[in-house]
Amino acid sequence: MIVGQQSRGRPATRVPAGEKFSARRMLPQISEATTNRLSVYLRCLNELDAEGIRTVSSKMLAERFDLNAAQIRKDLAHFGELGVRGVGYYVRDLKRQLRHILGLDRRLKVAIMGAGNLGLALADYPGFFREGFRIAALFDNFHEKIGQHSRAGVPIYDIKDLRKITVRERIMIAVIAVPLSSAQTVVDKIVAAGIKAILNFSPGALRTPEDVKLKTVDLTVLLESLSFYLARGNGAADA
Amino acid sequence: MIVGQQSRGRPATRVPAGEKFSARRMLPQISEATTNRLSVYLRCLNELDAEGIRTVSSKMLAERFDLNAAQIRKDLAHFGELGVRGVGYYVRDLKRQLRHILGLDRRLKVAIMGAGNLGLALADYPGFFREGFRIAALFDNFHEKIGQHSRAGVPIYDIKDLRKITVRERIMIAVIAVPLSSAQTVVDKIVAAGIKAILNFSPGALRTPEDVKLKTVDLTVLLESLSFYLARGNGAADA
DNA sequence: TTTTGTGAACTAGTTCACAGCT
C-alpha cells in the first residue's frame, strides 16, 4: 500500500470507495474488532514479557493464544512496520508501541456515575482497570452518599459538580452505572461536562453527539442470548 | 461491542443453502448478532406494549429505535412467518413468540461465582435481570462468606457444593465474577457441574468444551478500546 | 393499498498465499 498520497491537501468531502483514510483526520479507519484485538494482543505480550520472552512471531502468538496469524499481522500493519521480517516482533518494543497506540501512556482518569452496588463494585474492582487507568471519582445524587468514599477510597461527589470535577481532575472517560430511568439524563450531563468516551452498563439505547464514543454492555442482552443458546441447544423447543 | 468468545475451528455444521428446516434437529444457524438483536426487539416491543400500541411495522420499529427495517424482517423470518403482510406485527403476539424463542418462558436460574464486590453487585442489580431470570445462588470459597446472603437475600454457598446445588436448584447459567487467577479453575467446576452457558467477567481467554456457550465481557478491552478512540479522535456512536 | 419475506447486491471482515525483506 502506498501511503504518501493522502498528504495532498484534498478537501475530501466524499471518501472514494476503497480509500483507507477517513476524511476527518487522515488516519486510517480502524474497525471496532481490530481495536478490541489490539487490547488482547497487549495482554498477550505482557504475559510473554513476564516470562522473559524477547521476540515473538505472529505464528507463535496465534498458536499460543488461539488467534489467527495473518490477522495479527494485518491488525498491526495498520500502524506501520512494527515487526522485523525473518525475526518477528520484539516483545518489549511492540508492547510499548501498543500502549502508545491505545493511548495507555497517559494514565487516563475515569469517573463512575452512580454509587450504587454496581458503581461501587466497578470503582474497587482490582485488576479491572489495568495499567493506564485511574478511577478518580464516583458521582451520585443521593445526599447520604456524597462526601463518602468507596472502600478503596474513591471519593463520591455530587453529580451537580460533575463539570467542575471533570475539569479539575481531567476526567476523560465516564462509566454509567445508574438505573435505566436516569441514564439518558446522566449521559447528557456527561456530554455537557466535555467527556468524549462513555462505557454504559444501563440497558437500552442512549443518544450521544457524533463526537462522543459510547460503548454499551447490555447485561440483559448477554443473558438472553445465552438463554437462546440453551433453548436451541437442548432441542427442547416445546416442553 | 463485546468481545465474544473466539469459537475457533468450529466446523460449522453446514445447512445446505436454501434448505428450510423441517424438524427440531435441523435448526437454521442463527448468528450471534441476530441473537443479540432479538433481545433488543423484545425490549422495544415491551415498550410499545406498555404504551398500548397493538401492531407495529418493521419500518415503524426501525425509525423509532434506530434499526434497519429489512434486518428486523430478516431476523424474525428465521423463525417462521411472524408478521402479517399489509399489516405488520401484532405487538403482543410477537412479544410472546420472542420470549419463547429466547427461552424466557422457563424462568432460568442463574448462579454467580464469586461473592466479592462485583458478584454481590450483580446478584442484587435491579433491572439487570429482567423477566425470565432468577439469581438462585452465589458461590465462594471464603469461609466467612459461606452461609451469608447478599443484601437482597441471595444465599452464598461453598463452591464445593456447586454440583449439588446446581442439580437441586436446576441452575442453567453461571456468571463468573472471580479474579483472573481462579477463573479457569472455576470454569472447570462449572462445566463439571453440567452447566452449559457461562457469562464471564474475568479478563483473558478461558477454555470450554464445544457444547458449553461462553460469553465474555472483558472490561479491560472495553476501556482500552475507548482509550484508543480518544487517542485517535475518531468519534463514533455505539451499536 | 400496505407491508412482509426473500433473493440479489453490496459491504465488511477474515483467511490465504506469496512477494519481498532480513
Next chain:
DNA sequence: AGCTGTGAACTAGTTCACAAAA
C-alpha cells in the same frame, strides 16, 4: 533459511428492491 506485510480470495453480515400476500 524465516517471517512480515499485503493483494486476492473467501466468508459473513447488511441493505436493497421487489414479488407475493393480506
